[in-house]
Amino acid sequence: MLEEFKKFALKGNVLDLAVGVIMGGAFGKIVSSLVSDIMMPILGLLLGGKDFSKLSYTHGKATIAYGMFIQSIVDFLIISVSIFIFIKLINKLTSWKKTKEEEIEEKEIQVLTKQEELLVEIRDLLKAQKQNASQPE
Template sequence: MWEDFKKFALKGNILDLAIAVIIGTAFGKVVSSLVEDIIMPVVGMLVGGISVENWSYTFNDVVLHYGLFIQAIIDFFIISFSIFVVIRIFINLKRKKDIPAAEEPEVLDKTQELLVEIRDLLSKEKTGQ
């Protein structure tokens, strides 16, 4: 059973997934800090110092903190947009990498040129030209 578990745990896909989760968690913390510490204070200044997080409603000794919910929605959209932008950048970089560069014509020495001519002559003979 231990050997089966080692094979499973050390597969490339499992390790890639673990690395992605760790990097995703770290990226989430960075984006959350960006939202909480930079973007929302600027938004608060633009709307006259209003803090959405403090909005609440009291109903028979029950406090509904709907401002926290609104803040979570705003955070979600900003984080989603940030991830979208990062993924889009990676896709564009991958596309540029996948596009083959214009290949320079290969310089052949005399032996290679003769072999190419022989190959072409043999292929013409096979096709009956």
């Protein structure tokens, strides 16, 4: 059982996932700080000096902290946009790399030896003869 766990835990996908979770947690903290320490105070100033984190509604002993909810929504939106931009950038870089690799492969394919050139000519002649033979006169 220990061997199976080692195989599972040391697979590339599991390690990639672990790194992704750790990086995501750190990224989330950075975005939360950006929202709570920079963006929300600026938004509060623009809306007349309001502090969204302290917005709440109290009824009896119950308190609804809707300001924190607003801040969480802004956090989510910024994280979503950031991840979207990051993924688009990665996809663009990946497709650029694939395009370059395909161009290199095409250049390699286009270089034909003398024997290959003769075979291509023979193939083209046979195709032309076959087309001429199938056409009625």
